[in-house]
Amino acid sequence: MIQLQNVSKTYKNGVKALNNINLSIKPGEIVGLIGPNGAGKTTLVKIMLGLLNPTSGTIKIFGKQIDKLSKNEKRRVGFLLDGPGFYDDLTVEENLNFWSELYNVPNDRKSELINQWQLNENKKSLVKELSAGMRQKLSIVRTFLHEPEIIFMDEPTSNLDPLARKNMVEFLKSFQDTETAFLITSHDLFDVERICSRIVLIRRGEIVVSGNMEELKRALGVQIGVKIRVSSDIPQVITSKFTKDCEISFLNEKELLVTGNKDCSKNIMKYLISQGVDVERVEEEKITLEDIYLSIIREDEEQ
Ligand SMILES: Nc1ncnc2c1ncn2[C@@H]1O[C@H](COP(=O)(O)OP(=O)(O)OP(=O)(O)O)[C@@H](O)[C@H]1O
Ligand SMILES: [Mg+2]
Missing domain, CATH: 3.40.50.300 (P-loop containing nucleotide triphosphate hydrolases)
Structure with missing residues (x-):
């Protein structure tokens, strides 16, 4: 057209x-x-x-x-x-x-x-x-x-x-x-x-x-943050288990913040379930157009 x-x-x-x-x-x-x-x-x-x-x-x-x-x-x-x-x-x-x-x-x-x-x-x-x-x-x-x-x-x-x-x-x-x-x-x-x-x-x-x-x-390889809340204690080894493409941080004993591609949170949840940990809630951080815009424009200005 x-x-x-x-x-x-x-x-x-x-x-x-x-x-x-x-x-x-x-x-x-x-x-x-x-x-x-x-x-x-x-x-x-x-x-x-x-x-x-x-x-x-x-x-x-x-x-x-x-x-x-x-x-x-x-x-x-x-x-x-x-x-x-x-x-x-x-x-x-x-x-x-x-x-x-x-x-x-x-x-x-x-x-x-x-x-x-x-x-x-x-x-x-x-x-x-x-x-x-x-x-x-x-x-x-x-x-x-x-x-x-x-x-x-x-x-x-x-x-x-x-x-x-x-x-x-x-x-x-x-x-x-x-x-x-x-x-x-x-x-x-x-x-x-x-x-x-x-x-x-x-x-x-x-x-x-x-x-x-x-x-x-x-296209921008935006990292999606996912909050995972469980009902029992999370095995500490988890942080060393998924180091390659996923970043895991503890928000508290029962809550993790996972950043990385979509598979990260999926694999981590699978692992938690296999370890007998109950997943209570999963919340995806919303990425807005403003976030995308600012990340491109700021990066450009820093160059
Ligand atoms: N009539 C004109 N003569 C000379 N330069 C111009 C003219 N109109 C726009 N420009 C220049 O061309 C560039 C693009 O301007 P343009 O108005 O297309 O930007 P814009 O993306 O619409 O910006 P804004 O978000 O401020 O509306 C700017 O550097 C502007 O100074
Ligand atoms: Mg204009």
């Missing part, structure tokens, strides 16, 4: 914002693009939308170079970007009417979104008088108005209050089993983890890792 091949971008001032990006997005995928400030996320979104030209490389949407897309094909793409795009001296309603006419959107679709994003009270407000969050809600409504099949969103939850942010997360999750393709950039890693089927981490214009949470953990 979307294909980027060897995309690089060097701005006129010499800043190399993207270096050889290869990425493809299939129908139904919700891709989260994350990375530090200045990593190149917005640049990439703008290039995918044809708002910026890459220095080299090709971008295809629906199998076509983006400058070759027909009007109808362009209509199937939606976007949310910070910045321009509205008539500041017109009201919320007038702006939405403009877009609705352009896209042939029925009135009830428009009203449904206005209600959903609590813009009813602000329908008559001039866009230039909106708060940052209200403006963001207006952008959201515009993005989804014409029910696009491909949606690019640069920081969709920025400026939203906690309730609106939660609405946004729920709204995006409602697309999880549809054919709509998304590319979403965000610094809200908790949200990205809940919403996205694939995560792409970029740093200094290059893709560092890409995959779902399980793949990311595996």
Whole structure:
């Protein structure tokens, strides 16, 4: 649906914002693009939308170079970007009417979104008088108005209050089993983890890792910590028995913390049971996207 091949971008001032990006997005995928400030996320979104030209490389949407897309094909793409795009001296309603006419959107679709994003009270407000969050809600409504099949969103939850942010997360999750393709950039890693089927981490214009949470953990060799609680004393020899790939530490006489790959905890439990020790509780430490992100970025900064 979307294909980027060897995309690089060097701005006129010499800043190399993207270096050889290869990425493809299939129908139904919700891709989260994350990375530090200045990593190149917005640049990439703008290039995918044809708002910026890459220095080299090709971008295809629906199998076509983006400058070759027909009007109808362009209509199937939606976007949310910070910045321009509205008539500041017109009201919320007038702006939405403009877009609705352009896209042939029925009135009830428009009203449904206005209600959903609590813009009813602000329908008559001039866009230039909106708060940052209200403006963001207006952008959201515009993005989804014409029910696009491909949606690019640069920081969709920025400026939203906690309730609106939660609405946004729920709204995006409602697309999880549809054919709509998304590319979403965000610094809200908790949200990205809940919403996205694939995560792409970029740093200094290059893709560092890409995959779902399980793949990311595996690629990074993330060590999983498992707490094992037993009902009788643990044989002390256990710490010397599994030294190779597993690290075992005693939290107290009845609790162990095991770090290593998935097999570690499995083998240790088997051993305990074979020694007649009752395993009471097993708790896996949860590794979040934030943990993964921080471990990559910190490691990089230390170099
Ligand atoms: N119009 C421009 N002219 C020159 N350099 C630019 C321009 N826009 C962005 N850059 C530079 O390109 C690099 C990537 O910027 P970009 O805005 O794509 O990052 P980002 O990942 O979106 O960051 P953030 O998380 O802060 O939004 C940065 O070094 C930035 O300074
Ligand atoms: Mg940005």
